[in-house]
Amino acid sequence: MTRWQGQLIKIDDYRWKIPETYKTGMRVPGLIYASKEMLESLREEQTPEQVANVAFLPGIVGYSFAMPDIHWGYGFPIGGVAAMDIKDGVVSPGGVGYDINCGVRLLCTSLSEAEVRPRINELINQLFLNVPSGLGSEGKIKVSQKEMNQLMVEGALWAVKRGLGLEEDLDVTEEGGCLSGADPSKVSDKAVKRGMPQAGTLGSGNHFLEIQVVKEIFDSHIASVMGITNIGQVLVLIHTGSRGFGHQICTDHLRVMEQAVLKYGIKLPDRQLACAPIESKEGQDYLAAMACAANYAWVNRQCIAHWVRESFSEILGKSPEKLGMRQIYDVAHNIAKIEEHAINGRNVKVCVHRKGATRAFPAGHKDTPKRYKEVGQPVLVPGDMGRCSFVAVGTEKAMKESFGSTCHGAGRLLSRGAAKRAIRGADVIRELEGRGIIVKAESVSALAEEASQAYKDVTQVIDVVHQAGISRKVAMAVPMGVIKG
Amino acid sequence: MKKTFEILDHTADIGIIAYGADVKELFSNAALALFSLITEPESVEEKLHLDLEVSSEDRDSLLVEWLNELIYFFDANHILFNRFDIESLTHNELTATCHGEGFDPLKHKIKTGVKAATYHMLKLDKNSDGYKAQIILDI
Numbered sequence: 001m002t003r004w005q006g007q008l009i010k011i012d013d014y015r016w017k018i019p020e021t022y023k024t025g026m027r028v029p030g031l032i033y034a035s036k037e038m039l040e041s042l043r044e045e046q047t048p049e050q051v052a053n054v055a056f057l058p059g060i061v062g063y064s065f066a067m068p069d070i071h072w073g074y075g076f077p078i079g080g081v082a083a084m085d086i087k088d089g090v091v092s093p094g095g096v097g098y099d100i101n102c103g104v105r106l107l108c109t110s111l112s113e114a115e116v117r118p119r120i121n122e123l124i125n126q127l128f129l130n131v132p133s134g135l136g137s138e139g140k141i142k143v144s145q146k147e148m149n150q151l152m153v154e155g156a157l158w159a160v161k162r163g164l165g166l167e168e169d170l171d172v173t174e175e176g177g178c179l180s181g182a183d184p185s186k187v188s189d190k191a192v193k194r195g196m197p198q199a200g201t202l203g204s205g206n207h208f209l210e211i212q213v214v215k216e217i218f219d220s221h222i223a224s225v226m227g228i229t230n231i232g233q234v235l236v237l238i239h240t241g242s243r244g245f246g247h248q249i250c251t252d253h254l255r256v257m258e259q260a261v262l263k264y265g266i267k268l269p270d271r272q273l274a275c276a277p278i279e280s281k282e283g284q285d286y287l288a289a290m291a292c293a294a295n296y297a298w299v300n301r302q303c304i305a306h307w308v309r310e311s312f313s314e315i316l317g318k319s320p321e322k323l324g325m326r327q328i329y330d331v332a333h334n335i336a337k338i339e340e341h342a343i344n345g346r347n348v349k350v351c352v353h354r355k356g357a358t359r360a361f362p363a364g365h366k367d368t369p370k371r372y373k374e375v376g377q378p379v380l381v382p383g384d385m386g387r388c389s390f391v392a393v394g395t396e397k398a399m400k401e402s403f404g405s406t407c408h409g410a411g412r413l414l415s416r417g418a419a420k421r422a423i424r425g426a427d428v429i430r431e432l433e434g435r436g437i438i439v440k441a442e443s444v445s446a447l448a449e450e451a452s453q454a455y456k457d458v459t460q461v462i463d464v465v466h467q468a469g470i471s472r473k474v475a476m477a478v479p480m481g482v483i484k485g
Numbered sequence: 486m487k488k489t490f491e492i493l494d495h496t497a498d499i500g501i502i503a504y505g506a507d508v509k510e511l512f513s514n515a516a517l518a519l520f521s522l523i524t525e526p527e528s529v530e531e532k533l534h535l536d537l538e539v540s541s542e543d544r545d546s547l548l549v550e551w552l553n554e555l556i557y558f559f560d561a562n563h564i565l566f567n568r569f570d571i572e573s574l575t576h577n578e579l580t581a582t583c584h585g586e587g588f589d590p591l592k593h594k595i596k597t598g599v600k601a602a603t604y605h606m607l608k609l610d611k612n613s614d615g616y617k618a619q620i621i622l623d624i
Contacts, residue, residue, distance in 0.1 A: 099600075
C-alpha cells in the first residue's frame with residue numbers, strides 16, 4: 001500500500017485539516033482528530049484520501065470528519081462523520097456501513113471483582129450457553145415473518161414486550177431503541193430471510209460480550225449518575241449489530257444507489273460512495289430500510305442483555321435486581337440520522353452519517369435521556385480484549401464542532417491476514433489467561449484476528465477526543481472474561 | 486499450474502484476486518475463492534445443485550452481485566458450494582449451476598463469515614493472459 005502524501009495542516013495539537021484545495025471537487029475541508037504520534041500510521045494507508053473523497057458528496061456541511069480511531073473502510077473511512085443538509089444533500093449507505101447499528105450496550109452490577117473473580121469461569125460458560133454466538137448461530141427466539149415486521153418497526157420495545165428486559169432499559173438506549181420511519185416494505189425478502197434466524201445472536205468477527213472491572217474513575221460525579229461508584233465494580237459490555245439482515249439491506253440499497261448516481265448525475269471519486277438525494281425516493285427508501293436494520297440491532301442487544309442478566313442470576317443465585325444489573329446506556333456506532341444542528345447561527349436539519357463513530361450529545365440536549373440530562377449522553381468506547389474500554393460523555397463542544405459526534409473504539413492496526421500470520425489464536429488465550437482474562441470463542445483461529453496487537457491502543461484514542469473536548473472521559477474498565485463470536 | 490485465485494489483505498477486511506482465461510472462468514474462480522475463504526472446499530461434496538440467474542447494470546457490478554447472491558445462499562440457507570458451471574454470461578446477465586451441499590457442523594469448518602462483496606477497489610481487467618479481477622469482501 002502506498003503512503004498517503006497529501007497535505008495535513010495543523011490546527012492545534014489534536015486537529016489536522018485537509019484543505020479544500022487538496023483535490024478539485026471537495027466541497028468542504030477534511031478534519032482529522034489525531035495526536036502527532038498518530039500521524040505516521042495514519043499516512044501508511046490511503047485513509048486520509050477517503051476523508052477527502054467524502055468531502056465530494058453533495059450537500060456536505062462543515063467538514064468531512066475523521067475520529068482518531070480512523071481506519072480504512074469502503075468509500076467512507078471507519079471513524080468518519082459527515083453531515084449533509086437535507087434540502088440539497090445526499091444519503092450514502094457507505095456512510096453507515098454494512099453492519100447497520102453495530103453498537104454497544106453497557107450494564108452495571110453491584111458486584112465487586114472479589115465476588116465475581118472466583119466464579120468467572122462458570123459465568124463465562126453460562127453466558128456462552130445462553131447467548132448464541134458464532135457463524136451460522138441461530139437465535140433462541142423464533143421469529144415469524146409477521147413478528148419480523150413488528151420487530152423492524154418497534155425496535156427494542158418488541159423484545160421488552162416479550163419479557164426480554166425492562167422498560168427502563170429503553171429510557172437509556174439511543175432513540176429509545178426505536179428509530180422512527182422504519183418501513184418493512186422497503187426491506188427485501190432476502191434480507192428478511194437472512195435476518196429471521198439470526199435475531200438474538202451475537203454473531204462473529206469483532207463482536208463480543210465482556211465482563212469487565214472498573215479500574216479508574218475520572219469524574220466521580222458523572223460516573224455515579226451512571227451507577228459506577230467504585231473501583232473494582234463489575235460491568236458487562238455487549239457489542240453486536242444487525243447481522244446478515246443489515247448486510248443484505250446495505251447490499252440491496254447500494255445497488256439502487258449505483259443507479260441513482262447516474263440518474264441524478266452525481267460525480268463521485270469512488271464507486272463505494274454511491275448515494276442519492278436525501279429527499280429522493282431512493283434516499284427515503286434507504287433511510288426507511290436502514291431504520292428497520294437499526295431497530296433489529298436494538299432488539300438483538302436487548303435480548304442479549306436479558307440473557308446476560310439471566311446468566312448472572314442463574315450462577316450467583318440472586319435476581320438481576322438484587323445484583324444491581326441496570327443498563328447504563330446503549331449507543332449506535334454505524335448509523336445515519338436526521339438531526340437539527342446550528343450552522344452559522346441558524347438551525348439546520350442535516351443527515352448525520354456516523355460510520356464507526358458515536359453520537360455525543362451534551363448535557364441539556366433534548367435527545368439526551370432524562371437520567372443524563374445534567375451530565376451529558378454516555379459514550380461507550382470499547383477497546384480490544386486485552387486492553388481496556390472507556391465510558392465518556394458528550395459535550396457542548398462536540399455539538400458545536402463535530403455534529404455531536406466522537407470516536408467509537410480502538411480502530412484496527414493490522415489486517416486480519418497480517419494478524420493471523422503474526423499471532424496464534426491459542427497463544428492469545430494463554431497470554432490473556434496469564435493476565436487474568438478468560439476468553440471463550442466459537443473459533444480459536446479467529447481469535448488471532450482480534451488480538452490486542454491488531455488494534456490501536458484505545459487509551460490514545462480517548463485521550464485525543466478528551467483533549468480536543470468533543471467528549472469527556474468518565475471511567476475506564478478492563479476485561480475479566482470475554483466471549484467472542 | 487495456472488493461477489486461479491489469490492487472497493488479498495485489507496486492514497479491516499479481506500479481498501480476492503481471481504484469474505480466468507475468459508470471463509466465465511474468471512467468475513467461476515472468483516466464486517471458488519469466496520468459498521475457499523468461507524470453508525475448506527475439499528470438505529464439500531456435490532450433493533445438491535442450484536440454478537442461479539443474476540443480472541446487473543454492467544460487468545463489474547455483475548461480478549459483485551454474483552458473489553453477493555452466493556453469500557446470500559450461504560448466510561440464509563447455509564449452503565456451501567465448490568463447483569460453478571457458468572452457462573451463459575453477457576455484460577450484465579449470467580446463468581449458472583452451482584454445486585455443493587448444506588452446511589454440516591460435524592463435517593465442515595467455517596473459517597470466515599463473509600457477509601458481503603463490495604464495490605470498494607473493485608477492478609476487472611483484461612491483459613494478454615486473460616482476465617483478472619479484484620474484489621474486497623466484508624467479513
